[in-house]
Every structure is written in structure tokens, then in C-alpha cells.
Amino acid sequence: MxxxxxxxxxxxxxxxxxxxxxxxxxxxxxxxxxxxxxxxxxxxxxxxxxxxxxxxxxxxxxxxxxxxxxxxxxxxxxxxxxxxxxxxxxxxxxxxxxxxxxxxxxxxxxxxxxxxxxxxxxxxxxxxxxxxxxxxxTLALELAADGIGELLDLLPAVVARNADALPLADGQSVHLHATDDGLGSAGEWTIGRPTGTDTVRWAHEHGKATVALRGCARDLFLVATRRVPVADTDITVFGDAAVWQKWVEHTAF
Structure with a gap:
């Protein structure tokens, strides 16, 4: 890009x-x-x-x-x-x-x-x-997807700022899946807190998570950056929605 x-x-x-x-x-x-x-x-x-x-x-x-x-x-x-x-x-x-x-x-x-x-x-x-x-x-597909990745790249700074309230509990995870055509693995993000650690990591990969959000990259970008709530989009949520809400509340940058 x-x-x-x-x-x-x-x-x-x-x-x-x-x-x-x-x-x-x-x-x-x-x-x-x-x-x-x-x-x-x-x-x-x-x-x-x-x-x-x-x-x-x-x-x-x-x-x-x-x-x-x-x-x-x-x-x-x-x-x-x-x-x-x-x-x-x-x-x-x-x-x-x-x-x-x-x-x-x-x-x-x-x-x-x-x-x-x-x-x-x-x-x-x-x-x-x-x-x-x-x-x-509106936002070009590639820009929306890259924006999600860039936000996740800032996680070390976000976690350091919120050290007393980590966005995920021990062993919890979040999966974002963009439904747009053409992104491939670049349209999937799995974020997790490995059991027994105080770190949050992410990767472009598919997998089961505590909560998963599935929708277009533009909508995922807006909810990940806390610009709109999931309820105002066409995103489908699977799993524990409370985990996503906690994530949103503790990932302000």
C-alpha cells in the first residue's frame, strides 16, 4: 500500500x-x-x-x-x-x-x-x-483492513496505559472476520491473552475465540476504533458479547 x-x-x-x-x-x-x-x-x-x-x-x-x-x-x-x-x-x-x-x-x-x-x-x-x-x-477495503491491523500493532502501548485493567481476562480471545471478497488471511484478526500472561497478542489467522465478530471491513474498523457500537452495524457477534464490550472499554488509544 x-x-x-x-x-x-x-x-x-x-x-x-x-x-x-x-x-x-x-x-x-x-x-x-x-x-x-x-x-x-x-x-x-x-x-x-x-x-x-x-x-x-x-x-x-x-x-x-x-x-x-x-x-x-x-x-x-x-x-x-x-x-x-x-x-x-x-x-x-x-x-x-x-x-x-x-x-x-x-x-x-x-x-x-x-x-x-x-x-x-x-x-x-x-x-x-x-x-x-x-x-x-466510506473507506477503501485495503485501508479499512490495514487500519485494524495498525490499531492492533499499538496494543503494547494500549496495554501499558491500561495495566490495571487489561482488555482481556486470562485465556480470553477476540476474533474479527471481514466478509469482503479479496482480503484472504489479511481479513482475519485473532487477538488473545495467553493463559498465565499479562500480554495481549494478535495474528492474521482463523480460529475459535471467546467472542467473534463477522462483518465488512469498514464496519469492523469503525467498531474496533470505538467510532460506532456493534448494534449500529450489520456485524454478527458470536460467543460472549460481554468480552467484546470489555475489549472496547479498555482499548482507547
Whole structure:
């Protein structure tokens, strides 16, 4: 997948939602935020990550220290600022070197790690805006599937943040199965907590689980990222639905 091109495209699509929306519109999936705050958060986040890459930082950056982190007041200029910020990420990675290690939520990773991370920050926040505006949220099959995998790749950081309330009990597991044609094994995710451990692991594989969700990749992406409840989708749940509910409640990132 061309993560760079997808980041630019998803950022542009998010900007167009901002163009037609009321800046004061409440964002139900991001409580206490309005559309303007969501826009600023995402746009500043691109420049924040770009600065981490450009400076080859070994720790997080204070958001207040992000260069150019405040958008212009005028809408078109603000959207230009948003789109430019996505390109700033790509330019920083290219200049630093995609394989150069920099700080991430998971410890040192190649600078190119941030391109995929910012891409799926874009897909999730575009969903936030689209749902708040009452419009249809569509997402290419490959992007939806990759977004689920990227979220699961963040599990070590999620588990560390929720160390006192792990998302799965000892020996429990979750299986997600995308029903779309063409994904093959890339459309199945099995997540489990091996018996006697405090770790959560995942793999692209089919198998029985404590709870299983079966539906299209787009719907699975939205429920996995906590954007919509299962009840608002066509997903079918098999097994212990309470395990899924606990998973959702303890995997905020």
C-alpha cells in the first residue's frame, strides 16, 4: 500500500468535510470536542510527528512547542495548512531517512512508522467528522483492513496505559472476520491473552475465540476504533458479547 499517497488523500478528504461543516459542530465520538477542535488536533498532530522525525527525537514533543501548530483563522487558508502538514510529515521522513530510528509510542521505530500512524489518524478523524455531519463514511477495503491491523500493532502501548485493567481476562480471545471478497488471511484478526500472561497478542489467522465478530471491513474498523457500537452495524457477534464490550472499554488509544 502507498501510505504516503493515502495520507495525502485522506487528509484532503478530511479538509473538505471541515470546509462544509459548522466549526462549532459537536463531535459525539470525541466528547467535549467540536469540529474546529478536531481539525486543529489532527492538523497539529501531523506537524508534531514531523518535528519528532525531523529532529530525530528520542522522546515525545510537548504539543505547545510544535512549529506552525496553529491553523489560520480563514477556512481556505486553514485547509491549506492542514494539507501542507501532511506533506511536512512525508518531507521529514524523506530528509531524515525512512529507516532512521525515532521516538514512537512503542519505543524507537523507523521514521517511516509515522506515515502509517498519521494515515490512520486521518481515517479515524475523517470518520469522526463524517459521522457528526450525518454523512456516509466510506473507506477503501485495503485501508479499512490495514487500519485494524495498525490499531492492533499499538496494543503494547494500549496495554501499558491500561495495566490495571487489561482488555482481556486470562485465556480470553477476540476474533474479527471481514466478509469482503479479496482480503484472504489479511481479513482475519485473532487477538488473545495467553493463559498465565499479562500480554495481549494478535495474528492474521482463523480460529475459535471467546467472542467473534463477522462483518465488512469498514464496519469492523469503525467498531474496533470505538467510532460506532456493534448494534449500529450489520456485524454478527458470536460467543460472549460481554468480552467484546470489555475489549472496547479498555482499548482507547
Amino acid at each position: 502507498d501510505y504516503a499517497a493515502a495520507l495525502l488523500a485522506q487528509t484532503r478528504a478530511f479538509g473538505e468535510l471541515f470546509r462544509v461543516g459548522d466549526p462549532e459542530l459537536a463531535i459525539p465520538t470525541c466528547p467535549e470536542w467540536n469540529l474546529n477542535q478536531l481539525f486543529r488536533h489532527f492538523g497539529r498532530g501531523n506537524r508534531w510527528s514531523a518535528q519528532i522525525v525531523a529532529d530525530q527525537m528520542d522522546g515525545p514533543l510537548d504539543p505547545r512547542e510544535v512549529a506552525g501548530g496553529k491553523p489560520p483563522a480563514e477556512t481556505t487558508a486553514a485547509i491549506d495548512w492542514l494539507n501542507d502538514g501532511a506533506q511536512v510529515v512525508l518531507d521529514a521522513v524523506a530528509k531524515t531517512g525512512p529507516d532512521t530510528p525515532v521516538w514512537t509510542f512503542l519505543g524507537p521505530r523507523p521514521a517511516s512508522w509515522w506515515v502509517r500512524r498519521r494515515l490512520h489518524e486521518a481515517t479515524v478523524h475523517r470518520a469522526d467528522a463524517a459521522l457528526a455531519l450525518g454523512g456516509e463514511f
